[in-house]
Amino acid sequence: MSVATVAGETRADSAVTEVRIEKEVLLDVQAISKSFGDRVVLKDMSMQVRAGELVAFLGANGSGKSTTLRAVNGLIEADSGDITIAGTKLNEASSARRTEARRAAATVFQKIHLVSRRTALQNVCAGGFSRLPAWRSLPPVYGRELKEEAMACLGRVGLADRAHDRAGSLSGGQQQRVAIARALCQRPRMILADEPVSALDPKAADDVMRLLHELAVDEGLGVAAVLHQPHLARAYAHRVVGLRGGHLVFDAPTIDIDDVQLASLYL
């Protein structure tokens, strides 16, 4: 049997019938713990996100969902455990490699953080900052190439026709899609979405979740999304990670999770 890697997939071919496709692990969180003072908020948390899948984090307020994402994107440091992003183990990497790995995981937040007086296009261009040398990353010097890429990202989220509108004039759902386009302009392998739809109405929330699902399935991104809506996890996530009191309760394909397990997270 021969094993070949094709576009991030490890494929085992055989002359007979077996075809095994294993997607690349883009995020590997191993036994991370975090305390604030003497309060343990995350204990031995482990989970993975593979290319092409959307993983939803569910759990009651304070269960440690955001803390997990924040440890991944570097907003906080875990006290122990290991985090590997796109093959780079952060604990063992040089600071340059750590920055590069974290750049591969773009974050979108509930609070959208666009510059409201700038256009959607200018906001998306800002996503390319981290890839540019410092001398090219000032707002007035957005080059043609970057603008074209930003337009393509806006097109990907269905907002090319709003490129020249001020971000502040867009609806909440549109602004969140601009934020996702900005994340895409960072050329990430993964998107970390911390309550991306909590401030949106049901229709806009569906639109954003569908977009995140498509980015996973069509573009092969790994998506980790903290959600407060179990029904959206059911509709759009490939896997669900359930947390309670800083502990992992389950990590399973969405199809294998029943209502009793979901409800147990919120007791």
Ligand SMILES: Nc1ncnc2c1ncn2[C@@H]1O[C@H](COP(=O)(O)OP(=O)(O)OP(=O)(O)O)[C@@H](O)[C@H]1O
């Ligand atoms: N910087 C901090 N200092 C002290 N405590 C913190 C800090 N950040 C988070 N916590 C505490 O850690 C616990 C877990 O918080 P976290 O934000 O991860 O929960 P969550 O599951 O995302 O909750 P929510 O759904 O309310 O956002 C909470 O009790 C929170 O108060």
